[in-house]
Amino acid sequence: MxxxxxxxxxxxxxxxxxxxxxxxxxxxxxxxxxxxxxxxxxxxxxxxxxxxxxxxxxxxxxxxxxxxxxxxxxxxxxxxxxxxxxxxxxxxxxxxxxxxxxxxxxxxxxxxxxxxxxxxxxxxxxxxxxxxxxxxxxxxxxxxxxxxxxxxxxxxxxxxxxxxxxxxxxxxxxxxxxxxxxxxxxxxxxxxxxxxxxxxxxxxxxxxxxxxxxxxxxxxxxxxxxxxxxxxxxxxxxxxxxxxxxxxxxxxxxxxxxxxxxxxxxxxxxxxxxxxxxxxxxxxxxxxxxxxxxxxxxxxxxxxxxxxxxxxxxxxxxxxxxxxxxxxxxxxxxxxxxxxxxxxxxxxxxxxxxxxxxxxxxxxxxxxxxxxxMMFYPTDPSEKLGLFALRLGKYKAHFFTRGSTLSSTTPDKECSMFAVLTAHDPPLLFDLEADPSEHYPLVPSGETDIPALLERIKKVKERFEASMLFGESQIGKGSDPQLEPCCSPQCRPKPHCCQC
CATH class of the missing domain: 3.40.720.10 (Alkaline Phosphatase, subunit A)
Structure with missing residues (x-):
């Protein structure tokens, strides 16, 4: 030491x-x-x-x-x-x-x-x-x-x-x-x-x-x-x-x-x-x-x-x-x-x-x-929904779950784009050390005091979200094709003429 x-x-x-x-x-x-x-x-x-x-x-x-x-x-x-x-x-x-x-x-x-x-x-x-x-x-x-x-x-x-x-x-x-x-x-x-x-x-x-x-x-x-x-x-x-x-x-x-x-x-x-x-x-x-x-x-x-x-x-x-x-x-x-x-x-x-x-x-x-x-936001975070999930120690709570096109084709239906937004109250709770694949949600038992754990998670979530001030969405400002980088900025017609 x-x-x-x-x-x-x-x-x-x-x-x-x-x-x-x-x-x-x-x-x-x-x-x-x-x-x-x-x-x-x-x-x-x-x-x-x-x-x-x-x-x-x-x-x-x-x-x-x-x-x-x-x-x-x-x-x-x-x-x-x-x-x-x-x-x-x-x-x-x-x-x-x-x-x-x-x-x-x-x-x-x-x-x-x-x-x-x-x-x-x-x-x-x-x-x-x-x-x-x-x-x-x-x-x-x-x-x-x-x-x-x-x-x-x-x-x-x-x-x-x-x-x-x-x-x-x-x-x-x-x-x-x-x-x-x-x-x-x-x-x-x-x-x-x-x-x-x-x-x-x-x-x-x-x-x-x-x-x-x-x-x-x-x-x-x-x-x-x-x-x-x-x-x-x-x-x-x-x-x-x-x-x-x-x-x-x-x-x-x-x-x-x-x-x-x-x-x-x-x-x-x-x-x-x-x-x-x-x-x-x-x-x-x-x-x-x-x-x-x-x-x-x-x-x-x-x-x-x-x-x-x-x-x-x-x-x-x-x-x-x-x-x-x-x-x-x-x-x-x-x-x-x-x-x-x-x-x-x-x-x-x-x-x-x-x-x-x-x-x-x-x-x-x-x-x-x-x-x-550790806090988990989706690809489209919002103040209304807040966190999708939160990890505290070895436990992870899912308040919302949703699949994605980017994870489609896998046999797990929860990954697919067809797995729509689903709210969980109480949240889905997983022990990531015993179950890193998140397949088996915890249920009340003598091994874990789930109500007390959920209360701790709730307090951490509330404290964090109270501190979160969302910045103005940069992607929400939109796009302008004229801003796309072009080695011949004045050429026409874009985008086909942008070659050098």
């Missing part, structure tokens, strides 16, 4: 000295389910680099996103606040969306900038483009950005190549909008993007950012929200056809290869022992895509739902010499990443109400979580 206390004190002392500030790499996968990685039990996934992170770092079993879809979950990770506060709801942002992550929200990058951190984002932003690119990462605390500003299926893809030598993308994606652009900072580099070279470009950009930061002796924060393994899957020559899991497996392998390249760069630059690498994912698997959609393991349903499969995610923290290998079953969330990074860097937290808590004790000492509960 004395030793771990000394380690913790030493770490805090180091973090107060500018030249010893820790670096941070946050890796955010897309539509990766709880059961998709080798280190989480998938029998045919090839994820050797993520498996290494899990073997040599801290693997989480009870880690949650805040939303079962993309944009809200990203807003929560970067701000440490539920998406209902920032207004990134309902659903997701589109190429022509008028709104985006409000500029008065503070991101992790903005928290670190006053300490002299170099900051970069590479990959899928999906927090708005807006008029004149006003919501891009470079407007939200990031020095540099390379990526697609929204989801890569938000544009016609039927004529694009997703796998070599010339295998066209599976499906139609979104028709009637501009071709998917690749942007560097605020300038379009390619339109349409070349999927076969995309991951190599991301990997090279991220590696260059790390090496440049080290040469300049600047601490750095790299945010890498990958497009893999969101539909349509894609992979270049280094991964295509290399797994037995098909297109999803190849896409996942290419993502894992980039993780390996980042680790190699950290090692070659001599900063791996001073860098916290944190991996997780935005939401559960898109089960509507069947074998191309991912796997939630033992958890129920997937993307679009507030069942465990939609919101419980794989997560790994890796920091050689600081984080000891192990597994934690403590209740944690993407919300907790900002306060943890702020604590480790000695940065000031934003002067707003945060929903995240500091995970330092978990990371350094494998200790207890400060998180009392």
């Amino acid at each position: 004395e030793f771990t206390r000394m380690v913790f004190v030493t770490l805090l002392c180091l973090c107060t000295h500018a030249t010893s500030l820790p670096n941070f790499v946050v890796i955010f996968a897309d539509d990766v389910g709880f059961g998709d990685l080798g280190c989480y039990g998938h029998p045919s996934s090839l994820t050797p680099n993520l498996d290494r992170l899990a073997a040599e770092g801290l693997r989480f079993t009870d880690f949650y996103s805040t939303s079962p879809v993309c944009s809200p979950s990203r807003a929560s990770l970067l701000t440490g606040r539920y998406q209902t506060r920032s207004g990134v709801y309902p659903g997701v942002l589109y190429p022509g969306s008028i709104g985006g992550l409000p500029l008065n929200e503070s991101t992790i990058a903005e928290v670190l900038k006053p300490l002299g951190y170099a900051t970069a984002a590479v990959g899928k932003w999906h927090l708005g483009f807006g008029p004149n690119g006003m919501f891009l990462p470079t407007k939200q605390g990031f020095d540099e950005y390379l990526g697609i500003p929204y989801s890569h299926d938000m544009g016609p893809c039927h004529n694009l190549t997703c796998f070599p030598p010339d295998v066209k993308c599976f499906g139609q994606c979104d028709m009637g909008t501009v071709l998917v652009p690749l942007m560097h900072n605020e300038v379009i580099k390619e339109q349409p993007v070349n999927f076969l070279d995309l991951e190599r470009a991301y990997s090279d950009f991220a590696a260059s950012f790390i090496t440049t930061s080290v040469k300049k002796k600047r601490p750095f924060f790299l945010y890498y929200p990958s497009h893999h393994t969101h539909y349509p899957q894609y992979a270049g020559e280094g991964a295509a056809g290399k797994t037995s899991r098909g297109p999803f497996g190849d896409s996942l392998l290419e993502f894992d290869n980039t993780v390996g390249n980042l680790l190699a760069t950290l090692e070659e630059s001599g900063v791996i022992n001073n860098t916290l690498v944190f991996f997780t994912a935005d939401n559960g698997p898109s089960l509507m895509r069947m074998s191309r959609g991912g796997n939630a393991g033992a958890l129920r349903c997937g993307k679009g739902t507030t069942y465990e499969g939609g919101m419980r995610e794989p997560a790994i923290a890796f920091w050689p010499g600081t984080i000891k290998p192990g597994v934690t079953r403590e209740l944690t969330s993407t919300l907790d990443i900002l306060p943890t990074i702020a604590r480790l860097a000695g940065a000031k937290s934003p002067p707003v109400e945060l929903d995240g808590v500091d995970m330092t004790e978990i990371l350094i000492n494998h200790g207890k979580s400060k998180r009392e509960a």
Whole structure:
């Protein structure tokens, strides 16, 4: 105990000295389910680099996103606040969306900038483009950005190549909008993007950012929200056809290869022992895509739902010499990443109400979580309905349940789009340690004092909802096709002329 206390004190002392500030790499996968990685039990996934992170770092079993879809979950990770506060709801942002992550929200990058951190984002932003690119990462605390500003299926893809030598993308994606652009900072580099070279470009950009930061002796924060393994899957020559899991497996392998390249760069630059690498994912698997959609393991349903499969995610923290290998079953969330990074860097937290808590004790000492509960909002949260579910300790209460198109095709009828909104009073109650699949609601028995438990849950719910001030819906502001990014803004007719 004395030793771990000394380690913790030493770490805090180091973090107060500018030249010893820790670096941070946050890796955010897309539509990766709880059961998709080798280190989480998938029998045919090839994820050797993520498996290494899990073997040599801290693997989480009870880690949650805040939303079962993309944009809200990203807003929560970067701000440490539920998406209902920032207004990134309902659903997701589109190429022509008028709104985006409000500029008065503070991101992790903005928290670190006053300490002299170099900051970069590479990959899928999906927090708005807006008029004149006003919501891009470079407007939200990031020095540099390379990526697609929204989801890569938000544009016609039927004529694009997703796998070599010339295998066209599976499906139609979104028709009637501009071709998917690749942007560097605020300038379009390619339109349409070349999927076969995309991951190599991301990997090279991220590696260059790390090496440049080290040469300049600047601490750095790299945010890498990958497009893999969101539909349509894609992979270049280094991964295509290399797994037995098909297109999803190849896409996942290419993502894992980039993780390996980042680790190699950290090692070659001599900063791996001073860098916290944190991996997780935005939401559960898109089960509507069947074998191309991912796997939630033992958890129920997937993307679009507030069942465990939609919101419980794989997560790994890796920091050689600081984080000891192990597994934690403590209740944690993407919300907790900002306060943890702020604590480790000695940065000031934003002067707003945060929903995240500091995970330092978990990371350094494998200790207890400060998180009392986890709240579950649907894709379309409203003040009228409030929370759909709440987890307190090992228990989860569902006040409302509903399936989703994104989780259709599964045998479980409760996941389907035909499973309509259903209120539960008293709420459906599950013991997630005994029943992570949420199949067997608890009934009154001698083992658990259910009335007392429900009363505790009710009080936590009432206290939380009393503190929740819904921000103006950014997605509710609507869309304007003229805002869609186009490398030839004055060309006609849009969107077909937007190619370069």
